[in-house]
Amino acid sequence: MNPQALMLQVAARPLYVLILLASLWVLLRGHNEPGGGFIAALLATSGSVLWAAAHGPQAAARRLPWRSPLALGVAGALIAGLSGLPAWAFGLPYLTHLWGSLELGFTQIKLSTVLVFDLGVYLCVWGALAGYALALIGLDDAGPEDRSAHDTAATQETLR
Amino acid sequence: MGILVLPTTRRDLALAETTFFCALPLLALAGLVALLLSTELPLQGAAAWVPGLGVQWAWRIDGLSALMLLMITGVGSAVFCYAGGYLAGHPQQRRLYVLLLVFTLAMIGCVVADDLVLLFVFWELTSLTSFMLVGFNHADPRSRQSAQQALLVTGTGGLALLAGMLVLAQAMGTSSISEIVARLPATEPTPALTAALVLILVGCFTKSAQFPFHFWLPNAMSAPTPVSAFLHSATMVKLGVFLLARLDPGFGHWPLWSGALVGVGSLTAAWGMLLALRERDLKRILAWSTVATLGTLVMLIGLEGDSAAVAVGALLLAHALYKAPLFFVAGNIDHGAGTRIIDRLGGLRHAMPWTAAAALLAGLSMAGLPASFGFVVKDVMAQAKSAGGAEALVLFARAANTVFGAVAVAVAGVAAIRVFWRHPGVNDSAAAHECGPSLLVPPLALAGLGIALGLFPFLAESLVAAAGGAMTPDASRLLVSLTPALAPTLASLGFTLLVGGAIFWWWDALHEGFDRMASALDRFSARTLYERSLAALPRMAARATRALQHGRLPGYATVLLGSCTAALLAALAPGWATGLGPWPAPDRSSTGVAGACALIVAGAIGCLLTHDRLKMLLAAGLVGYGSALLFLFTGAPDLAFTQFAVETVFVIVVACVLLALKRQGRALSLAEPRWRPGHAVLALVFAGVVTSLLLLVMAQPLDLGVSHWFAERSLPEAQGRNVVNVILVDFRAIDTFGEIAVVLLSLLAALPLLQALRRPAAGTAREVRP
Numbered sequence: 001m002n003p004q005a006l007m008l009q010v011a012a013r014p015l016y017v018l019i020l021l022a023s024l025w026v027l028l029r030g031h032n033e034p035g036g037g038f039i040a041a042l043l044a045t046s047g048s049v050l051w052a053a054a055h056g057p058q059a060a061a062r063r064l065p066w067r068s069p070l071a072l073g074v075a076g077a078l079i080a081g082l083s084g085l086p087a088w089a090f091g092l093p094y095l096t097h098l099w100g101s102l103e104l105g106f107t108q109i110k111l112s113t114v115l116v117f118d119l120g121v122y123l124c125v126w127g128a129l130a131g132y133a134l135a136l137i138g139l140d141d142a143g144p145e146d147r148s149a150h151d152t153a154a155t156q157e158t159l160r
Numbered sequence: 161m162g163i164l165v166l167p168t169t170r171r172d173l174a175l176a177e178t179t180f181f182c183a184l185p186l187l188a189l190a191g192l193v194a195l196l197l198s199t200e201l202p203l204q205g206a207a208a209w210v211p212g213l214g215v216q217w218a219w220r221i222d223g224l225s226a227l228m229l230l231m232i233t234g235v236g237s238a239v240f241c242y243a244g245g246y247l248a249g250h251p252q253q254r255r256l257y258v259l260l261l262v263f264t265l266a267m268i269g270c271v272v273a274d275d276l277v278l279l280f281v282f283w284e285l286t287s288l289t290s291f292m293l294v295g296f297n298h299a300d301p302r303s304r305q306s307a308q309q310a311l312l313v314t315g316t317g318g319l320a321l322l323a324g325m326l327v328l329a330q331a332m333g334t335s336s337i338s339e340i341v342a343r344l345p346a347t348e349p350t351p352a353l354t355a356a357l358v359l360i361l362v363g364c365f366t367k368s369a370q371f372p373f374h375f376w377l378p379n380a381m382s383a384p385t386p387v388s389a390f391l392h393s394a395t396m397v398k399l400g401v402f403l404l405a406r407l408d409p410g411f412g413h414w415p416l417w418s419g420a421l422v423g424v425g426s427l428t429a430a431w432g433m434l435l436a437l438r439e440r441d442l443k444r445i446l447a448w449s450t451v452a453t454l455g456t457l458v459m460l461i462g463l464e465g466d467s468a469a470v471a472v473g474a475l476l477l478a479h480a481l482y483k484a485p486l487f488f489v490a491g492n493i494d495h496g497a498g499t500r501i502i503d504r505l506g507g508l509r510h511a512m513p514w515t516a517a518a519a520l521l522a523g524l525s526m527a528g529l530p531a532s533f534g535f536v537v538k539d540v541m542a543q544a545k546s547a548g549g550a551e552a553l554v555l556f557a558r559a560a561n562t563v564f565g566a567v568a569v570a571v572a573g574v575a576a577i578r579v580f581w582r583h584p585g586v587n588d589s590a591a592a593h594e595c596g597p598s599l600l601v602p603p604l605a606l607a608g609l610g611i612a613l614g615l616f617p618f619l620a621e622s623l624v625a626a627a628g629g630a631m632t633p634d635a636s637r638l639l640v641s642l643t644p645a646l647a648p649t650l651a652s653l654g655f656t657l658l659v660g661g662a663i664f665w666w667w668d669a670l671h672e673g674f675d676r677m678a679s680a681l682d683r684f685s686a687r688t689l690y691e692r693s694l695a696a697l698p699r700m701a702a703r704a705t706r707a708l709q710h711g712r713l714p715g716y717a718t719v720l721l722g723s724c725t726a727a728l729l730a731a732l733a734p735g736w737a738t739g740l741g742p743w744p745a746p747d748r749s750s751t752g753v754a755g756a757c758a759l760i761v762a763g764a765i766g767c768l769l770t771h772d773r774l775k776m777l778l779a780a781g782l783v784g785y786g787s788a789l790l791f792l793f794t795g796a797p798d799l800a801f802t803q804f805a806v807e808t809v810f811v812i813v814v815a816c817v818l819l820a821l822k823r824q825g826r827a828l829s830l831a832e833p834r835w836r837p838g839h840a841v842l843a844l845v846f847a848g849v850v851t852s853l854l855l856l857v858m859a860q861p862l863d864l865g866v867s868h869w870f871a872e873r874s875l876p877e878a879q880g881r882n883v884v885n886v887i888l889v890d891f892r893a894i895d896t897f898g899e900i901a902v903v904l905l906s907l908l909a910a911l912p913l914l915q916a917l918r919r920p921a922a923g924t925a926r927e928v929r930p
Contacts, residue, residue, distance in 0.1 A: 026801070034797040036885040042805030049812050070911070073904045080897055095893040099879055112879070117896075118889050124900040128907045133809060135914040137816040 005054070012054035016063070019047035027122050031114065037121030041129065044122070048130040049137070057138035060130070065123070069134060073127025080120025083113045174253075178244040181257040185236035185264060192229055201226060201626060204274060204338075213277075215335055220274035223626025227473055228271040228402055230623070231480045235394035236264050238602035242488055243386035245598030246495065256296060260390065263289040267395050271402060276325040276335040279403075283321065283367075286396050287314045293391060294383040303382040309690070313366050313376040321363025327356035337406060344410030357411060360403070361420055368400030368454045371428040372686035378439070378447040385491025388443065392450055393483035398476065401457045405472055408461050408631050421462025422553045426560035428455025433567035437667070437674045442500045442575060443490045446483065449526075449571045452564050453479050459557050460544060466632050468544040471537070473627030477620060478537045481610035482525035486575050488603035489519040493579060495599065497592040502574060506583030511592040514600045516580040521607035523576025525614065527569040527660065528653060532614035535653070538565070542652065562656070569660025574667060718839065721846050728849045735856045744858055752793035759786030771834065774818055781811040798884045 023043035030036030052060035066072050084095035097117070102109045195203075202222035209217045221229070240260065247253045266289060269282035288311075295307030329335040331352045332343060347353070364370075369377035377397060381388055391397065404421065411417040432452035439445045453475070460472045492515045494500045497508060509516040525534035541561070594600075613620045663670060682688060708719075763782030770776055784807035792800035870883050870891065880886040888896050 030882060030885045031880040031889075032882055034801060034882060034884075036798070036882070036888060038888070039798065039801045039805065042802060042809065046805055046809050046812075049809055053812065053816075070907070073907060077897075077901055077904055080900060084893070084897070095897070097878070097890050097893070110879075114878070114880070114889050117893060118885075121889065121896060121900055124904055128900075128903040129809065131907045132910065133813045135911060136813050137820075139817060139820045139914065139918055 008054045012051055016047050016051050019050065020044060023047070023122075027118060028115075030118060037118040038125055041122045041125035044126045045129040045133060048126075049133050052134055052137045057134040061134055064127070064130060069127045069131030071127070073124050073131060076120045076122065076124025076127055078120070080117050080124060083116035083120060086113055174249070177254065177257075178248075181261070182237070182240045182244055184261065185233050185240050188268075189230070189233035189237050192226075192233055196226055196230075202630075206274075209275075209278070213335075215277045216275050217278060218274040218336055219272045219278075220338055221272055222630040223623070223628070224402070224405055224473070224630035225271045227476060227623055227627040228398070229268065231394050231398075231477065232264060232267050232271070235390060235480055235484050235606070236260075238484060238488075238606050239386045239390040241598055242389070242491070242602040243384075245596050246384065246386055246491060248598075252296075256293075256384070256386075259289055259293050259296070260387070263293060263391070263396075267399070270399055274337050276329050276337060276340075279337065280318075280322055280325055283399065284315075284318050286399065287311060287318055287367075290314070290380075290391050290396050293387045294380045296384055296387065297382070300382065306376075306379040306382045310376045310380045312694075313373055313690070317363045317366025317373065320359045320366075324356045324359025324361075324363060327352055327359065331356060341407060341410040344407075345413060349414065354416065357414070357416065360407070364400035364404050365424060365458075366400070367403075368397050368458065369428075369451050370400070370424050370455060370458055371431060374428060374432055374451050375685070375687035375690065377451050378435075378444045381441070381443045381447050385443070385487060385494065388447070389484045389487035389491070392447060393487055394480040397450065397454055398457075398480075401454060401461070401472075401476070404458060404461050405469075405631050408469075412464065418462045418464065418553065422459050422557050423462075425455045425457070425459030425462060426557045428452065429459060430455075430560040430563040433564050433571075434674065435678070436567060436571055437663075437671055438678055440501050440503055440671075442493065442502055442505075442579070443487070445502075445571055445574060446486050446490060449568060450479075450483055452568070453483070456541075456561065456564055459560070460541065461631075463544055463554070463557065465544060466628065467540065469631035470624055470628035471540045471544040472631065473624040474533075474537045474540050474620070476627070477613075477624065478525060478533045478610065481533060481606055481613070482522040485518055485522040485603035485607040485610075486526065488599070488606075489515055489522065489575065492595045492599050492603070495595050502579060505579040507581070508592055509580040512580070512594045514594060514604065516576075518600065518603035518607050519576040519580060521611050522603065523572040525607070525610040526572035526575075528565065528656070530614075530650075530653075531611065533610045533617070533620070535614055536617045538653065562659075565656040566659040567663060569657055570663035570667060573660070573664035578664070578667070714839075718842065721842055725842070725846045725849055728853060732849065732853060732856065736852070742858075743855070750793060753790060756786050756789035756793060759783075759789060762786075774815060777811060777814055777818065781807055784810070798882070 023040040026035040026043060027037060027040035028035075030040065048060045048064065051063055061067065061069055064072050066075055083097075086098055087094060087096040090096075090098070095117075097112055097114045099110070099112045099114075102111055202220055202225075204218070204220035206216045206218040209215050240257070243253070243256060243260065247256060250256075263286060266282045266285035270279060270286060273279040273282055291307050291311040294310050295304050297303045298307075325335075328340065331350065332340045332347070334340060366373045377392060380392060383391070408417075429452045432448050432455055436445045436448035436452070439448065457472055457475055457479075460468050460475065490500055492512065493505060493508065496512050496515070497505060499505065521532075525532040528534040528538040760783050763779045763784075763786060766779030766782065767776050770779065784803060788800045788803035788807060791797075791803060870887055873891075874880055874883045874886045878886045878890040880890070
């Protein structure tokens with residue numbers, strides 16, 4: 001294995017976690033500060049692209065929630081769609097957002113269907129864009145077994 | 161003894177299923193008769209469907225609907241029973257029954273609907289189900305072709321009908337059919353109404369196989385016989401006639417209406433009958449006579465006067481009662497003798513006596529001989545044509561009807577006499593045999609009913625009067641006497657019989673002569689036109705695809721930028737007259753903005769200088785980062801973040817693709833000349849147009865109303881300080897939902913394409929490896 005790829009692989013793990021945490025932070029602050037589901041999803045996609053560069057697109061897909069970009073996107077769309085349903089229970093039009101707060105004694109957490117909707121946007125866009133990016137990156141990559149075989153061959157070559 | 165016998169074997173089960181399906185139309189028929197006997201017409205009601213558009217589930221049963229309903233359920237009962245015998249043991253019998261049932265329901269919906277939109281929905285449903293029914297034997301390529309032809313012709317007509325109905329509903333301000341028909345006579349003709357009328361006529365003419373759309377119906381004869389008997393005698397093809405009759409009280413006084421109906425109807429009646437002479441297949445002969453009868457019906461609707469309306473009702477009923485049995489007879493002959501080609505059939509009366517009896521009874525009615533309902537109809541039609549209308553039109557109609565009547569006699573003779581009484585011994589197989597009772601009772605019952613109504617015409621009087629009354633609302637009660645005036649009708653009948661008999665006698669000679677003459681005309685026929693355009697469509701599509709989808713990115717970019725530039729130029733040209741705004745001075749000197757601009761310029765120049773695509777991509781990335789910086793320094797942090805993330809992902813992904821191409825040994829870049837003046841000019845013009853667009857915008861006072869509205873309501877109403885995000889997830893949440901769904905769907909569409917690109921690469925990689 002070539003040493004630069006090794007460096008990338010070692011660096012990828014903490015960076016991936018860091019990027020995902022940052023994207024979550026951007027998602028959560030989005031309602032009041034710059035940020036939101038779309039931007040957070042783009043950040044998360046860049047994390048997936050990083051993992052694909054280090055370990056291959058198949059591995060990057062496996063690291064996604066639900067282990068597949070398509071499933072992730074569908075789940076996101078479902079969550080976003082379902083977040084509009086509670087409004088019906090109160091006789092309001094679909095996707096009218098509801099707000100509530102949770103008292104925890106020491107602090108108070110604001111909860112809303114807006115956040116659920118934004119989470120759905122985040123997951124759906126992440127899934128769709130990661131799906132595109134990983135499929136494009138994997139254009140000449142036949143599959144995980146091929147990639148590992150290729151890696152072993154490359155490793156043997158460097159060792160020699 | 162009260163013991164419930166449960167079906168045990170597979171055969172019993174099939175029988176139980178057939179009985180169940182046959183019981184449905186019979187029950188509907190019984191219920192309908194009970195309803196009609198117990199209540200006064202019209203019955204109507206409505207339920208809300210799309211209140212915002214004024215569209216309702218409105219239904220209305222008047223005399224015309226009642227007649228159609230009786231035909232649908234009556235002939236339907238016969239067809240369902242017949243199908244039980246005709247397709248006994250067929251593995252897909254259940255599919256036929258389900259399709260027939262859906263079709264029947266759609267027909268019922270069509271004739272009781274009192275709302276244009278509702279009517280159209282059922283109308284299209286009949287087109288779709290008839291497509292599946294005509295293509296029932298889908299393993300046969302001819303069958304598929306006929307089904308496609310029927311769908312394309314009636315579907316295209318359906319589109320015209322939809323357009324016409326929408327225009328009509330817009331012009332009249334309502335989609336309720338009864339209201340439109342009631343108000344139309346008092347409405348001034350406008351161009352919109354004329355357009356609606358023409359479009360609706362096209363829709364009805366395609367459905368009812370009128371000239372020049374007549375060619376699809378005989379081809380649809382590749383359907384199984386029960387389907388032909390149902391769709392092409394009593395129901396679907398009558399829908400066009402039905403809608404015309406429905407609208408007749410509204411449009412009847414328009415010269416365009418009567419001209420088109422009488423002209424096209426008469427032409428179809430005469431020409432359709434003559435085309436029957438060209439055929440040797442019994443079922444296709446009957447199909448052409450159906451086309452001709454539909455033409456006669458259309459012609460009668462176009463004629464003015466109450467008696468024409470009565471004639472329409474009577475002919476509708478009579479045709480259903482003789483044409484369906486004749487189709488059944490053709491099916492029986494096919495079943496018993498193995499062919500429907502009349503040259504190979506003869507003397508079948510010994511082998512198939514009951515079928516012969518049914519054919520004779522139905523043939524009597526078709527030829528219009530005394531003691532049959534066809535005779536009564538002939539009499540009513542004679543009255544209708546003596547009643548009135550424009551002189552030339554009536555003369556044309558009369559001439560066409562003479563041809564129609566004479567050839568109808570000959571066709572009845574071919575179906576009822578030729579194959580059963582004449583030419584003995586030409587049969588293909590000596591083993592011709594009679595069919596079972598389920599194939600004999602339906603034609604005998606329908607044909608017998610036709611004779612019974614001929615002997616006692618007063619039985620049908622009230623029904624025909626109610627149907628005629630629905631077409632002439634002014635006359636509150638039509639005085640209908642179906643008892644024929646014998647002398648004049650007999651005289652004209654004698655002439656028709658003489659000519660018809662002559663045609664029947666010299667059928668083969670006439671066939672050859674007419675076939676030769678008509679084949680010379682084939683090159684100009686509507687059918688040829690249809691086939692040519694059907695063949696030309698894929699060729700044109702292929703040519704357009706080759707020209708537009710050549711797979712070269714520079715070509716796509718040129719087309720895209722060029723058309724953008726042209727559109728912008730066209731839109732901006734009027735603005736230049738008022739003058740561009742002044743060149744804006746920067747608000748404040750900011751090193752950040754200046755730096756961002758410098759980055760953009762550096763990236764753009766870098767793109768121009770290099771010829772390597774990878775370097776070009778990196779330089780383009782610089783432009784993107786520069787834009788992101790610019791957004792950041794001009795107060796749009798959301799946009800800046802997005803731009804940064806998009807740019808990063810984009811550059812990495814495209815670089816991966818480029819490197820993958822290189823690894824696969826494909827050319828990284830197609831050879832493009834370094835000096836491309838055309839592209840340079842395009843780039844400069846595009847930049848100039850965009851700059852002038854910006855200057856024009858700057859010259860206008862900026863309306864910040866919407867921005868202020870959102871900014872003020874963001875926190876109090878949506879509890880968020882980030883206006884951009886609040887708009888995305890709250891104010892316009894349904895738009896956002898649509899957008900993410902589109903992004904996801906585009907991925908679904910793109911994945912198979914990308915995987916198709918990948919497979920050959922995997923194959924070559926495997927070959928290269930030892």
